[in-house]
Each structure stands twice: as C-alpha cells, then as structure tokens.
Amino acid sequence: MPESRPSLELQGVSMSDLQRMIDERRLPPVDQWDPELCGHSEMRIARDGTWYHQGSPINRPAMVRLFSSVLRRESNGSHVLVTPVEKLEIDVEGTAFRAIEMQSDGTGSDRQIALKLDSGDAVMLGPVHPLTMVDTVRGPSPRVLVRHGLEAELSRSIYYELAGIALSEEHDPPGVWSNGAFFALEVAEDA
Incomplete structure (x- = not known):
C-alpha cells in the first residue's frame, strides 16, 4: 500500500486546526499487533534521521513516512517494524x-x-x-x-x-x- 499522507505543515495553521489534522491522521494500530519476530529488516535509522536499507539511504520521503507508520519501540528498548503478520528488528541510533x-x-x-x-x-x-x-x-x-x-x-x-x-x-x-x-x-x- 503506497503512502499517501502528505507531510503536516505548521506555518500558517492555527493550533486548533493543527490538532484536528493530527487527530484525523490514521496510523496503523501497531500497538495491537504482536506477530513472532521474523528477523532483521537490514534497516537502520542514523542519528541524523536518515533511513538506510542494506547500507544505502532511502531517498523517497513517502517510503520513509510509510515505514515510520509501522515503527514501534519494544519494552526492552529495541525497535521493530511491525505488521499483522511479521515483526522485523530495525537499528536506531539515538531516537527514531x-x-x-x-x-x-x-x-x-x-x-x-x-x-x-x-x-x-x-x-x-x-x-x-x-x-x-x-x-x-x-x-x-x-x-x-x-x-x-x-x-x-x-x-x-x-x-x-x-x-x-x-x-x-x-x-x-x-x-x-x-x-x-x-x-x-x-x-x-x-x-
């Protein structure tokens, strides 16, 4: 499923309109999914926020937005990409x-x-x-x-x-x- 949500903008938007836009965003319910860990995604998020797959930067912002929507931090501090049927580890340097x-x-x-x-x-x-x-x-x-x-x-x-x-x-x-x-x-x- 392609990512179709545009990036939210702060400039020129009232706080009440911004809160409404945040509330209307529909993110996947990753907190409700708990499939078995399948392995490592071969992905990492560098300290500067750049996403990498197999050592190469992911240059498509829509792809990064899509992956970030299925990102979750586990109780042990690790990070995973999760769907209803699979869970893959992802390395995060610093914060997501x-x-x-x-x-x-x-x-x-x-x-x-x-x-x-x-x-x-x-x-x-x-x-x-x-x-x-x-x-x-x-x-x-x-x-x-x-x-x-x-x-x-x-x-x-x-x-x-x-x-x-x-x-x-x-x-x-x-x-x-x-x-x-x-x-x-x-x-x-x-x-």
Whole structure:
C-alpha cells in the first residue's frame, strides 16, 4: 500500500486546526499487533534521521513516512517494524525521529507548542507528548514522546528557542509550559 499522507505543515495553521489534522491522521494500530519476530529488516535509522536499507539511504520521503507508520519501540528498548503478520528488528541510533520545526502560541501556562517531525508528522507538546531531558554520553538530549515508546530528539535550534522562552518567562527551574503541563529544561537529578 503506497503512502499517501502528505507531510503536516505548521506555518500558517492555527493550533486548533493543527490538532484536528493530527487527530484525523490514521496510523496503523501497531500497538495491537504482536506477530513472532521474523528477523532483521537490514534497516537502520542514523542519528541524523536518515533511513538506510542494506547500507544505502532511502531517498523517497513517502517510503520513509510509510515505514515510520509501522515503527514501534519494544519494552526492552529495541525497535521493530511491525505488521499483522511479521515483526522485523530495525537499528536506531539515538531516537527514531527528530523534531525539526516548532510553532508556539500563547504565553506562560496558556502556551501551546507544536513540533513537526522529520517523518512529516507533528505532535502537540503536553501531557500526552511530554518533553524530557535525557542524559546521554553526548550530553543532555531533549526528547518528546511521540507514540508507542518512540521518541523524537529536538533539533538544537528548537532547544535554543525553548530555552529563550524559558529565560524570558523566568521559570525556576528553567522550562516551558505547553497544553497545561510544565517541562523543565534540565536533566532530572534521579535520571
């Protein structure tokens, strides 16, 4: 089945219209499928978000969007591509997605923040899609929960934009509000 969903755009779209478009997207119910593991897909998602198959980059955005729609993270931290009849491992360096664009509306606790992902999808930062700061060997990594255990790492420019908001609003600890939830922009002490 070819991928026919266009990439969501943030610019020029109200937050309520964007939320409606996100809600209308129909993704496969990969959380309900649990076939036996069949092997490895010979695919990987590089740290920069490039998808590879047998060492060659996948250059068709629609193909990447299709594969990303059947991607799931298992409870053991591994990633799989899953359909009703097969499950294949896929290597993921870092996170499955990257947040590449941000739109913010409102101020303080009334703020809403939308993030566009490199897969063409979007999420609204909030209780369902929380922002966390993960301590990694490469340093702090700002991440948002996308779906089925999958995360998107925020681009450096988005992180700086969030930090600018946090500094201007003088929260202690520094952080941002979105959809009624507060997210600190620091790695938690117990992480």
